[in-house]
Amino acid sequence: MKKTLLFLFIATALTLAACNSSVQPQTIATLAPVPDEYAxxxxxxxxxxxxxxxxxxxxNCEVCHGPQGHGDxxxxxxxxPAPxxxxxxxxxxxDDYLFWRISTGKDGTAMVxxxxxxTDEQIWQIISYIHALE
Ligand code: HEC
Structure with a gap:
């Protein structure tokens, strides 16, 4: 009986660990909501x-974000934080998120x-460009 319980305990722990590892890094998973003006x-x-x-x-951007936008x-x-x-x-x-962030920057970081x-047009041009990056 004790052995069965121990087995169940280990199986549960392993399952939980497996679920946890599939959680995305927090920086990407929790994007701030886009303000009404930009949404x-x-x-x-x-x-x-x-x-x-x-x-x-x-x-304007490559000096920090790098030639391929990798933040390098x-x-x-x-x-x-790094770019x-x-x-x-x-x-x-x-795209509304990107337009908002590029337009208004990010407090507490070097992103102005x-x-x-x-111009708005140039910011949209950049957004078209960064979609083409890999
Ligand atoms: C002085 C360095 C610097 C320059 C120049 C710069 N950035 Fe950034 N950028 C940053 C940093 C630092 C962050 C913050 C990263 C974070 O919060 O994890 C950032 C964040 C961002 C983000 C994501 C914001 C978010 O939600 O986390 C976008 C999109 C972005 N930059 C686009 C651009 C574009 C487009 C340009 C050029 C017009 C640009 N950046 C120029 C440093 C820079």
């Missing part, structure tokens, strides 16, 4: 904006607000 916005541009977006990205640009390596891996983020983040520096 539901969609990219008015298509894939033809990718090359324009590449140029804007190279000038020369100015990004010493930052805490986001953008191709990872776009797997889970919607680009609204006023870049």
């Amino acid at each position: 539901g916005k969609t990219n008015p541009l298509g894939t033809d904006a990718v090359s324009a977006g590449a140029a804007v990205f190279k000038t 640009g020369p100015a990004g390596t010493s930052l805490d 986001k891996n953008l191709p990872e983020l776009t797997k889970v983040a919607t 607000a680009w609204k006023g520096i870049l």
Whole structure:
């Protein structure tokens, strides 16, 4: 009887451990909700904006986020938190989220607000571009 209980206990523990390991890293799993002002916005541009977006990205974002957006640009390596891996983020983040974050920046990080520096069109161009990154 004792052995059966012990077996059950171990089996339960193993099952729980297996479930836990499939939980996504917290940074990606818990994206902040998009504020009303930005919620539901969609990219008015298509894939033809990718090359324009590449140029804007190279000038303004690559220094921190790196050439492929992996968060490994020369100015990004010493930052805490490090710049986001953008191709990872776009797997889970919607375009309204990206537009909001790029426009208004992220408090407590080196990510500044680009609204006023870049036009809305340039920000959408970048969003088209980062969807093309892997
Ligand atoms: C000075 C370095 C720096 C520059 C330049 C920069 N970023 Fe960032 N970026 C960061 C950091 C740091 C974060 C925060 C990462 C985190 O919170 O985990 C971030 C976060 C982000 C995020 C994700 C925000 C989130 O929800 O976590 C996006 C999208 C982003 N940057 C896009 C851009 C784009 C597009 C540009 C160019 C217009 C740009 N960044 C320029 C440093 C930079």
